[in-house]
Amino acid sequence: MSKILIIHTGGTIAMEENKESGAVAPGKENPLNATLENLLSGVDVMIDDFLNIPSPHMTPDIMFKIAERIETRIRQEHISGVVISHGTDTLEETAYLLDLVLQTDLPVVVTGAMRSSNELGSDGPYNLISSIKVACCDEAKGKGVLVVLNDEIHTAKNVTKTHTSNVSTFQSPQYGPIGIVTKQRVFFHHTLTNRDRYHISGLTKNVMLLKAYAGMDSQLLFAAGNLEIDGIVVEALGQGNLPPEMMEGIKHLRKKGIAIVMVSRCFNGIVQDVYGYEGGGKMLKDNGIIFSNGLNGQKARLKLLVTLEATENPEDLHKLFLR
Numbered sequence: 427m428s429k430i431l432i433i434h435t436g437g438t439i440a441m442e443e444n445k446e447s448g449a450v451a452p453g454k455e456n457p458l459n460a461t462l463e464n465l466l467s468g469v470d471v472m473i474d475d476f477l478n479i480p481s482p483h484m485t486p487d488i489m490f491k492i493a494e495r496i497e498t499r500i501r502q503e504h505i506s507g508v509v510i511s512h513g514t515d516t517l518e519e520t521a522y523l524l525d526l527v528l529q530t531d532l533p534v535v536v537t538g539a540m541r542s543s544n545e546l547g548s549d550g551p552y553n554l555i556s557s558i559k560v561a562c563c564d565e566a567k568g569k570g571v572l573v574v575l576n577d578e579i580h581t582a583k584n585v586t587k588t589h590t591s592n593v594s595t596f597q598s599p600q601y602g603p604i605g606i607v608t609k610q611r612v613f614f615h616h617t618l619t620n621r622d623r624y625h626i627s628g629l630t631k632n633v634m635l636l637k638a639y640a641g642m643d644s645q646l647l648f649a650a651g652n653l654e655i656d657g658i659v660v661e662a663l664g665q666g667n668l669p670p671e672m673m674e675g676i677k678h679l680r681k682k683g684i685a686i687v688m689v690s691r692c693f694n695g696i697v698q699d700v701y702g703y704e705g706g707g708k709m710l711k712d713n714g715i716i717f718s719n720g721l722n723g724q725k726a727r728l729k730l731l732v733t734l735e736a737t738e739n740p741e742d743l744h745k746l747f748l749r
């Protein structure tokens with residue numbers, strides 16, 4: 427019989443709507459546990475009520491604690507797979523951080539819900555059961571951390587929240603889901619070709635994320651230079667270009683030894699050093715900017731947070747971000 431460890435962290439999936447005020451908030455008891463009793467058979471579940479927080483309260487340090495908790499439980503007990511329930515706002519970040527630092531090849535699935543436990547059409551119990559089905563599945567081994575909602579299986583690396591309220595919010599814009607969950611089976615139809623993970627003992631660096639816009643200048647970059655930061659991710663324009671007025675600030679941060687990773691604010695494609703004009707990709711590359719490989723800004727930030735634990739050498743960081 428499969429033994430599945432369920433780690434609850436909170437989010438709408440564990441919340442209730444107050445019928446008078448309409449406010450959605452965490453209740454005293456996690457309603458998911460009752461669901462499990464009623465809906466599951468043939469699976470041995472171990473429930474860890476680790477947290478009950480909305481996911482905007484999640485931090486990389488807590489994500490790392492979840493990773494340590496998973497590794498410890500896997501070392502101590504016979505576990506077939508892990509399911510983590512989580513708020514959807516930062517779900518993709520926790521999933522990706524776990525993907526970067528977990529050393530296990532067992533299935534690890536992150537899920538959530540868009541509707542709270544007592545709302546009409548509540549999607550939490552369904553998503554939880556789908557996730558348990560995936561975590562029980564041999565084929566889910568070695569695929570990295572997976573995100574399962576709305577009958578779809580996504581990789582932590584590619585999935586993102588695309589809609590503020592729709593239950594089909596989780597999408598992998600560039601590549602689509604890697605599998606589906608139906609009433610009768612879990613079906614993987616393709617697989618991730620490159621995945622990286624790092625053996626680190628904690629997160630000690632400070633990395634920030636900035637979004638570029640037409641007419642942006644260097645003010646925020648100079649302000650960032652006065653903060654205690656080790657790295658910065660810039661969501662640049664198009665294939666990886668910035669307004670020329672940002673160049674001064676970029677050079678200033680590089681002189682201070684702050685690692686700068688660039689992603690695109692487009693949600694498809696990768697950044698490249700194509701353009702030779704002032705602020706264009708070629709000039710950015712010449713100034714030591716690291717080009718990322720299609721990750722979105724929030725995930726590139728986590729990757730820089732993790733990789734800076736392993737190396738501060740720009741050449742090495744550059745290679746890691748090509749993966």
Ligand SMILES: NC(=O)C[C@H](N)C(=O)O
Nearest residue numbers: 437438480481513514515
């Ligand atoms: N659907 C959700 O879970 C959203 C909620 N604000 C959270 O992330 O905790």
